[in-house]
Amino acid sequence: MFGKALSYDSQWDFANSQSVAENQRWILSAMQNHGQGLITMLWRLLANEQDVCDAYQNTFLQLAHHEGGKKPQNVKAYIYRTANNVAISMLRRRIIERKNLNKPIAAGDTFNSPAEEFDSKDLQENLRSCIAQLPEHLRNVITMRDLAELSYEQIGRILGISAGTARVYRCKAVRLLTVWMCKEEKL
Amino acid sequence: MIHTKVNNKCRQIRAWLYNATNRYFGPEAHWLQKHIMNCPRCQRRFASYGRVNLALSLLKSQPHQNDLLIRSNTQAIDVLKHSLRNIPKAQKLRTIVPEPMLAVRWKKCAYTAVSMTACIMVVILMKIGIFTSMDKFQTKSQKIIRQYYASNVGQDLADELFPENPEKPHAKNPDGTLTA
Numbered sequence: 001m002f003g004k005a006l007s008y009d010s011q012w013d014f015a016n017s018q019s020v021a022e023n024q025r026w027i028l029s030a031m032q033n034h035g036q037g038l039i040t041m042l043w044r045l046l047a048n049e050q051d052v053c054d055a056y057q058n059t060f061l062q063l064a065h066h067e068g069g070k071k072p073q074n075v076k077a078y079i080y081r082t083a084n085n086v087a088i089s090m091l092r093r094r095i096i097e098r099k100n101l102n103k104p105i106a107a108g109d110t111f112n113s114p115a116e117e118f119d120s121k122d123l124q125e126n127l128r129s130c131i132a133q134l135p136e137h138l139r140n141v142i143t144m145r146d147l148a149e150l151s152y153e154q155i156g157r158i159l160g161i162s163a164g165t166a167r168v169y170r171c172k173a174v175r176l177l178t179v180w181m182c183k184e185e186k187l
Numbered sequence: 188m189i190h191t192k193v194n195n196k197c198r199q200i201r202a203w204l205y206n207a208t209n210r211y212f213g214p215e216a217h218w219l220q221k222h223i224m225n226c227p228r229c230q231r232r233f234a235s236y237g238r239v240n241l242a243l244s245l246l247k248s249q250p251h252q253n254d255l256l257i258r259s260n261t262q263a264i265d266v267l268k269h270s271l272r273n274i275p276k277a278q279k280l281r282t283i284v285p286e287p288m289l290a291v292r293w294k295k296c297a298y299t300a301v302s303m304t305a306c307i308m309v310v311i312l313m314k315i316g317i318f319t320s321m322d323k324f325q326t327k328s329q330k331i332i333r334q335y336y337a338s339n340v341g342q343d344l345a346d347e348l349f350p351e352n353p354e355k356p357h358a359k360n361p362d363g364t365l366t367a
Contacts, residue, residue: 027267028276031260036285039259043251049258052251056259061266120245127242146243178235181242 027064030075038083041148045087045128055090059083077158080150084143091132130180138173141166256285 038059042052059082063072072078131139137159144155145166152163152170159166210216214233223229260280264272271277329349336345 024268024271025274025276028264028271028274028280031263031280032276032283035260035280035283036256039251039256039285043255044246044249047246047249049252049255052255053259053262057263057266060263064267123238123242124245124249127239127246147246149247174236174239177239178232181238182235 024064024069026071026075027060030063030079031060034076034079037148037150038079041080041143042083042087044147045084045131045143046090047124047128051087051090051094055083055086058086062086074158077160080144080148080158081140084140087143088132088139091128095129095132126181126184127177130177130184133180134173134176138169138176141169142173142177145170253285256283257281 035056038056039052042055043049046052046055059079062082063075063079066072066078131142134142140159141155144150144158145152150158152166155161155166156163161169212219214236223233260283264277264280267277333345333349336348
């Protein structure tokens with residue numbers, strides 16, 4: 001009797017897991033459709049492969065647990081916005097760590113001449129830290145436009161704004177970055 | 188239908204306005220360049236814009252390892268539910284390699300395709316041209332020879348040798364009977 005109940009239980013578990021797999025297949029589809037673009041954006045923002053993997057994993061974990069496994073209305077928008085937020089949090093943490101250590105963090109694995117490498121790496125790190133300081137609405141636009149290379153129309157759809165507004169936000173973001181990068185250079 | 192047309196026109200006008208504004212007020216406008224040459228403040232501003240653009244280009248130009256997508260997918264799939272991890276799609280994602288975008292892939296073939304189309308067009312045009320000129324050449328030469336015969340031998344003989352309508356050797360009578 002007990003054995004029979006156990007077998008029914010295992011059958012129920014199997015059927016349940018099958019239905020879960022069916023219900024959440026869209027997560028894998030999202031990974032297939034947007035994974036590459038997401039990796040490009042994260043790599044350009046973080047420039048560290050382990051950080052990229054962690055941010056990517058975190059993004060899909062959040063997607064899988066969104067409202068108890070419910071599919072968001074716009075999956076692409078959810079993924080890009082979450083990845084952006086996760087990456088910026090990591091970037092900010094890294095900037096604080098760097099400030100505490102008071103030395104630049106090695107970002108990539110490519111090698112140039114020492115002078116060139118220092119200059120370009122410094123410039124990139126400077127830009128990253130400035131991007132992390134931008135207000136959310138401007139930061140989202142600049143990362144999606146310049147790092148993920150999405151069109152203004154796509155950005156508009158993701159952020160729920162018009163393409164024209166996205167253009168204006170990017171312009172404002174670049175203006176702010178220009179001022180801040182100049183200030184940091186003087187410091 | 189009318190609504191769509193209006194929208195398309197709106198879009199065209201918007202694009203045209205954007206291009207025109209860029210042409211006359213963009214960074215490559217002649218008057219702006221002329222001003223920047225003589226204004227140290229604008230020179231500084233322009234240099235800072237250039238610096239931001241350079242930094243953005245540097246970020247874009249850094250390549251990542253080819254297997255980063257595989258590693259990221261594997262790591263992300265490993266934290267999903269057991270039932271999802273084992274389906275074939277998940278297995279496929281663990282081995283997926285990044286591919287260039289469709290536009291980039293087609294860009295390489297586009298040049299070849301355009302060259303081939305141009306070659307085919309040239310051949311077609313040449314063929315059409317040759318056939319047309321052959322016809323013209325034949326008609327003109329026949330006319331010249333007919334004129335020569337008419338002036339030297341006589342109009343009757345020329346008409347007999349070179350009839351006006353060579354396609355219709357037998358003229359039809361009004362009653363439908365054929366004459367030789």
